Amino acid sequence: MNKIMKSTFEEIGAKTGLKLDEATGTLIGVHNGYHFWVYFMQGGGYYAEVSVAKDGQPIGEETMKNARKSIAAIKSVANNGYVVTIHIKGQLKWTVIDNVTEVVRSFSDYLELNEYEDVCQVCGKPSESISSYNTQSGVNFICDDCHVDFTPPTIDEDMAEDKVVERTSLGAVGAILGSLIGVAAIIFLYKLGYVAVAAGLIMGVCTIGGYVKFGKRLSTKGIIIGGIIMAVMIYLAVKIYAIMNIVTIANEYYDVGFWEIYRYFWELIVESGSFKDVIKLLGEQYLFSGIGAIIMIVRYVKLNMFQDINYKIQ
Numbered sequence: 001m002n003k004i005m006k007s008t009f010e011e012i013g014a015k016t017g018l019k020l021d022e023a024t025g026t027l028i029g030v031h032n033g034y035h036f037w038v039y040f041m042q043g044g045g046y047y048a049e050v051s052v053a054k055d056g057q058p059i060g061e062e063t064m065k066n067a068r069k070s071i072a073a074i075k076s077v078a079n080n081g082y083v084v085t086i087h088i089k090g091q092l093k094w095t096v097i098d099n100v101t102e103v104v105r106s107f108s109d110y111l112e113l114n115e116y117e118d119v120c121q122v123c124g125k126p127s128e129s130i131s132s133y134n135t136q137s138g139v140n141f142i143c144d145d146c147h148v149d150f151t152p153p154t155i156d157e158d159m160a161e162d163k164v165v166e167r168t169s170l171g172a173v174g175a176i177l178g179s180l181i182g183v184a185a186i187i188f189l190y191k192l193g194y195v196a197v198a199a200g201l202i203m204g205v206c207t208i209g210g211y212v213k214f215g216k217r218l219s220t221k222g223i224i225i226g227g228i229i230m231a232v233m234i235y236l237a238v239k240i241y242a243i244m245n246i247v248t249i250a251n252e253y254y255d256v257g258f259w260e261i262y263r264y265f266w267e268l269i270v271e272s273g274s275f276k277d278v279i280k281l282l283g284e285q286y287l288f289s290g291i292g293a294i295i296m297i298v299r300y301v302k303l304n305m306f307q308d309i310n311y312k313i314q
């Protein structure tokens with residue numbers, strides 16, 4: 001999660017008693033006896049969720065409408081069974097801190113006033129044993145009794161299976177295939193005289209993208225595998241590019257082939273005085289490919305924030 005969002009959540013946490021959960025990048029905790037989950041959704045903004053019931057019944061339309069009218073920071077309120085989702089106004093840090101704090105405080109007061117109880121979102125009963133679980137649908141508040149036979153909501157079996165295991169060797173194959181596109185990009189873009197940035201970005205994006213496409217998941221292990229493949233392939237690409245240049249120049253005087261140059265590569269590079277250029281080329285490509293890889297990793301993490309997981313948080 002980014003720094004601004006992290007400090008935003010930490011500020012809200014300090015005011016409400018909710019805690020920042022690093023794994024989900026969200027706020028979770030109990031305020032005034034109610035379990036709250038606060039999260040940010042790309043394109044939507046900030047949301048809070050609670051799970052409540054009154055006499056075993058989910059929250060009513062009228063109650064939600066009145067909450068929206070009486071609490072200024074609320075944009076909209078909706079429920080799905082016992083789960084109440086509150087869309088909170090504001091995008092900028094200080095507005096968000098004020099508004100989320102206001103919603104957590106006032107909405108829990110409002111719930112209490114209207115005699116709603118904090119309940120397990122599956123059975124709708126109040127319980128001492130309600131815990132927070134990180135599942136495919138986000139953070140769920142579930143009692144121990146229900147969690148025994150709880151399956152996370154709606155997800156295709158095949159997808160679930162794919163999600164469970166990272167297919168490391170297939171991922172490596174994907175990374176190699178992706179990196180070959182990167183190799184071609186480095187060689188041809190340099191030959192055509194284009195800027196090095198594009199070639200590096202392509203290398204980084206395609207290698208990590210290839211890993212995810214084939215491996216289905218991306219763990220630290222995957223990032224290391226992708227990184228190693230990328231490093232080797234960049235070296236190879238730069239070497240091939242340099243050899244092609246040498247062959248072109250050398251062939252004006254002698255008849256030499258690719259593999260001859262390949263064998264004595266570094267000697268030739270040092271002798272011809274182009275050592276610095278080749279190192280600079282390598283350095284550029286490592287840098288830009290690294291950036292490309294990071295772009296893909298961040299994208300992956302964002303897309304998978306709430307997927308392939310089901311574990312107890314607190």
Ligand SMILES: [Zn+2]
Pocket residue numbers: 120121122123124125142143144145146147
């Ligand atoms: Zn339950």
